[in-house]
Amino acid sequence: MATLDLQGVRKVFGATVALEELSLAVKSGELVSLLGPSGCGKTTALRIVAGFEAPTAGDLLVDGKDFIGVPAAKRNMGMVFQAYSLFPNMTARQNVEFGMRMRKVPRDKCRKRAEELLGLVGLAERIGNYPHELSGGQQQRVALARALAIEPAILLLDEPLSALDAKVRVELRQQIRGVQTRLGITTLYVTHDQEEALSISDRIAVMSQGNLEQIGAPADIYRSPRTEFVANFVGLMNGFEGRLQSADIVLVGTAERPIRVAETNGCSPGDRVMVMIRPESIELRELVDGAAPPEGAFEGKVLMHTFLGSVTRVSLSCDLGDLVADEPSLRALTMPPDTRVAVRVDPVGVRMLKR
Numbered sequence: 565m566a567t568l569d570l571q572g573v574r575k576v577f578g579a580t581v582a583l584e585e586l587s588l589a590v591k592s593g594e595l596v597s598l599l600g601p602s603g604c605g606k607t608t609a610l611r612i613v614a615g616f617e618a619p620t621a622g623d624l625l626v627d628g629k630d631f632i633g634v635p636a637a638k639r640n641m642g643m644v645f646q647a648y649s650l651f652p653n654m655t656a657r658q659n660v661e662f663g664m665r666m667r668k669v670p671r672d673k674c675r676k677r678a679e680e681l682l683g684l685v686g687l688a689e690r691i692g693n694y695p696h697e698l699s700g701g702q703q704q705r706v707a708l709a710r711a712l713a714i715e716p717a718i719l720l721l722d723e724p725l726s727a728l729d730a731k732v733r734v735e736l737r738q739q740i741r742g743v744q745t746r747l748g749i750t751t752l753y754v755t756h757d758q759e760e761a762l763s764i765s766d767r768i769a770v771m772s773q774g775n776l777e778q779i780g781a782p783a784d785i786y787r788s789p790r791t792e793f794v795a796n797f798v799g800l801m802n803g804f805e806g807r808l809q810s811a812d813i814v815l816v817g818t819a820e821r822p823i824r825v826a827e828t829n830g831c832s833p834g835d836r837v838m839v840m841i842r843p844e845s846i847e848l849r850e851l852v853d854g855a856a857p858p859e860g861a862f863e864g865k866v867l868m869h870t871f872l873g874s875v876t877r878v879s880l881s882c883d884l885g886d887l888v889a890d891e892p893s894l895r896a897l898t899m900p901p902d903t904r905v906a907v908r909v910d911p912v913g914v915r916m917l918k919r
Contacts, residue, residue, distance in 0.1 A: 565592040566627045566717035566750050568613065573622035575608050575774075582608040584774040585622065590718075595744050595751040596779075597761040600771035601797070606754045609771075610722050613752060615639050626717065639718075642711030646723040648703040650695040656682060656706045657691045663714040681709035684743055701732040708740065712747065719744065719751040725760065733757075737764050758798050762786065770794050788829075792917060795840045802846075802887040805919070806839040808832065814839055814916060817884040821862055824911040836919040845913020846889035848878060848905045850898070857906040864907040866899050882907050 568590040575583040583605045590596045598606035611617040613624065615636030624631045631639060650659050660678040665671075682691050685705040695703055704724060711719060724740070725733040741764040744751050755761050761768050762782040769779040770793075778790045789795035796803070806816040806823075808831045813822050816839050823839070831837050848864070857863045864882030876896035878889045889907070899905060 565748050567592050567625075568718055568750060568752065569623070569625040569628075570609065570613070571623040571625065573609065573612060573619045573624065575605070575612065575617065576620045581774050583612075583619075586771075586774075586776055588769055588776065588779065590750055590752060592750055593748040594766045595741070595753060595764060597753045597755055597765040597768045598771055599755055599758065599761040599768050599798070600777075601756055603773075604771040605774040606756075606771050607722055610720055610752060610754050613718070614641055614643055614720055640714070640716055641718045641720055642714060642716035644704070644707050644711045644719070644721045644724045646726050648695070648700070648707050650703055650706055650710075652695050655692050655694055656687060656698070656709075659695075659706055660710045660713050663710060667714065677713055678709070681712055682706070684746075685709050685739060699732075700728050701736050704728065704736060705739070708743065712743070712749070717750065719749050721751065721753045723754055723756070725755075726757070733760070740764065762798070768798075770798060772797075787915075789840070789915065790917075792838060792840075795915065795917075800843055800888065802841040802843065802884075804839045804841075804884055806837050806916075808835045808837050808916065812911070814914070819883040821883045823909050823914060824860070825914045825916065826911040829916050831916050831918050837916040838919055840915040840917070841887070841909055842913050843877065843888045843890040845910040846887065847908045847910070848880070848889055848891055848896070848899065849908070851904040851906050858908075861906040861908040864905050866901050866903045866905060868901055869896060871897075880905065880907070 570586055570588045573583055573586045586609055598609060600606050608617060612619050657678045660681055661674040664674040682688055685708055687702060687705055690698060690702060725736055737760055765782055767779055768782055768785050770777045772793050778785060778794045785798055795801045804816050806814045808814050808828060810833050812824055814825050816823050862883050864880040867879040867881060870877040874893055875890050876893040878891055878896050880887060
């Protein structure tokens with residue numbers, strides 16, 4: 565279990581700045597995900613850690629030792645790619661044994677460890693199968709076992725689940741997390757999938773255009789985004805311009821509707837703010853017989869539904885503008901389009917950033 569430190573790492577390709585002074589510390593045994601859209605620099609950062617790219621500037625430390633200039637083959641890091649990259653003419657066991665044999669590990673130890681790891685990833689019964697005889701998810705499990713076989717100090721995963729279907733992705737990400745936790749291996753995980761990062765990470769580093777926007781525990785990233793980019797990239801967010809009127813009231817939208825807030829996030833009365841509200845922080849109730857909204861709520865009209873199973877996403881118009889709310893499906897489906905509704909916002913779910 566090693567520590568990993570990137571200190572002011574910068575990478576330039578010609579006139580393109582891929583990384584702008586990235587600083588990131590990964591603790592021993594921790595799983596940190598680099599999350600961001602395509603082109604944000606997350607894979608470049610991973611390749612620098614792996615030794616496939618040299619940084620333009622900055623330091624890379626593993627257990628406090630300088631790794632700049634150390635060849636990839638001597639870094640003792642396991643790598644799992646988006647493509648499975650298995651040898652087609654080797655069985656699952658032979659693929660897992662390969663790295664160990666290159667390191668001159670005795671044959672009996674190679675065999676034993678390969679069998680243990682394939683059992684750990686749930687492939688004990690497929691040990692003699694060739695890649696073409698395995699599903700995509702099974703092939704990626706073999707690739708994971710192969711990366712772990714050399715007992716790496718750090719495990720690196722580059723979009724390992726993006727080529728798999730949705731159900732297999734969920735199953736395999738849980739298995740990856742289980743194996744990582746059981747072995748206690750320091751892991752850097754690259755993904756563009758917010759749900760994936762939220763579900764498996766100890767911490768998430770959200771990246772945009774080569775910069776680190778925010779790093780923190782998944783719940784903190786989701787509940788307390790520090791920038792508009794993070795708020796909009798991690799989960800769905802309703803965003804409106806507003807003005808903080810007092811310590812617990814913000815005036816939102818062109819109609820300046822008053823909404824209570826639980827925290828001001830460093831904003832002061834009079835500040836122009838970006839008001840952000842998660843869909844699950846909005847509660848809807850049908851208004852019948854011309855009734856007015858109760859105190860603390862305002863009126864809206866249902867536009868459409870998006871059924872998501874136990875939850876239905878309701879699009880509506882109101883004094884704030886257009887917004888979306890996530891409601892339990894049993895209740896949401898009783899409010900068809902054109903239904904008048906009372907809209908109530910939970911103060912705890914309101915986040916503000918100074919404009």
